[in-house]
Amino acid sequence: MNSTASVFLPPNYFLLGGSGCYGNNTPPSAPTILVGDSGVGKTSLLVQFDQGKFIPGSFSATVGIGFTNKVLTVDELKVRLQIWDTAGQERFRSVTHAYYRDAQALLLLYDITSKSSFDNTRAWLTEIHEYAQDDVVIMLLGNKSDMTSARAIRREEGEKLAREYGVIFLETSAKTGLNVDEAFMTIFLHPQIPDFQILSYPNKPYINGSLFIQLSYDACISILKN
Numbered sequence: 001m002n003s004t005a006s007v008f009l010p011p012n013y014f015l016l017g018g019s020g021c022y023g024n025n026t027p028p029s030a031p032t033i034l035v036g037d038s039g040v041g042k043t044s045l046l047v048q049f050d051q052g053k054f055i056p057g058s059f060s061a062t063v064g065i066g067f068t069n070k071v072l073t074v075d076e077l078k079v080r081l082q083i084w085d086t087a088g089q090e091r092f093r094s095v096t097h098a099y100y101r102d103a104q105a106l107l108l109l110y111d112i113t114s115k116s117s118f119d120n121t122r123a124w125l126t127e128i129h130e131y132a133q134d135d136v137v138i139m140l141l142g143n144k145s146d147m148t149s150a151r152a153i154r155r156e157e158g159e160k161l162a163r164e165y166g167v168i169f170l171e172t173s174a175k176t177g178l179n180v181d182e183a184f185m186t187i188f189l190h191p192q193i194p195d196f197q198i199l200s201y202p203n204k205p206y207i208n209g210s211l212f213i214q215l216s217y218d219a220c221i222s223i224l225k226n
Contacts, residue, residue, distance in 0.1 A: 031102055032187060033084045035124055036109035037117040041143040044174035045109065046083060049184055054175045081184060100131035105139070105187040110158075112142045112171065113150040118157070125165055138167040139187055146173040 034042040048054055050068050068083045084099055100106075108124050110117040121140065128138060142158045155171055162169030168186060172179045 031082045031084070032105040032107060032184070033099055033103045034107050034109065035128070037111070037114075037120050037124075040109040040111040040114070040117050041174045042109055045107075045141075045143060045172060045180060045183075048174045048177050048180045049083075052177070054177075056175075083184075097127075097131045100128065100136075101133065103132055103136055105137040106132060107139050107141055107183065107187065108167075109141045109143045110153070111144050112153045112158075113144055113147050115152045118142075118153045118161075121161065125167075137187055138165070139183060140165075140167050140169045141183055142169075142171040143174060145171040145178060146176050 034046060036042055044054060046068055050070055068081075070081045070083065084103075106128055108121055108128070110121050112118075125138070128136070140158060140162045142153060142155065158169050158171065170179050170183050170186070172183055174180065
């Protein structure tokens with residue numbers, strides 16, 4: 001896990017341990033949907049997270065919905081993530097809308113080299129608020145952060161938009177793997193995802209990604225000892 005990851009968290013965020021703290025042998029799950037314009041790297045991000053590799057130029061635009069079910073082990077805590085990769089094209093939006101209602105988390109991607117994909121995030125957020133559950137967890141991801149020479153959207157612009165909508169923000173690179181694991185784990189450890197023990201944490205808008213995961217796990221261990 002990248003030790004220099006910087007995660008923007010809305011005020012009053014909490015750290016928490018998973019249901020493994022209760023001795024439940026069933027890994028907790030969080031149905032998660034990837035959304036955003038076509039070409040922002042949703043499928044590449046999912047492949048990097050699932051397989052730990054980047055396959056350049058091998059993906060055509062997603063048609064409809066793709067699905068990945070992944071079980072992770074964070075130290076001794078098992079995590080089951082159900083992830084839907086959606087098509088970004090307008091003609092598939094009605095299909096995507098049907099999946100919004102069952103999602104506990106949404107990762108909204110834009111391409112940091114594409115101003116139009118960033119501008120369109122407002123329309124995506126409006127759509128999410130219309131079709132998804134009121135308590136759905138939303139994370140804004142500025143993808144392709146490795147393409148620094150072609151950057152069109154500054155990190156500060158992404159952070160500002162995240163603050164405006166009260167969502168989590170992180171820049172990622174599906175190519176290098178930068179912050180990809182952190183993005184999914186930050187979603188998984190969010191207090192609005194069911195079956196978790198919430199542990200209060202001081203109001204800090206920025207924390208180190210690795211520290212975030214480690215503190216969460218340590219908190220879980222302390223519950224087991226008590």
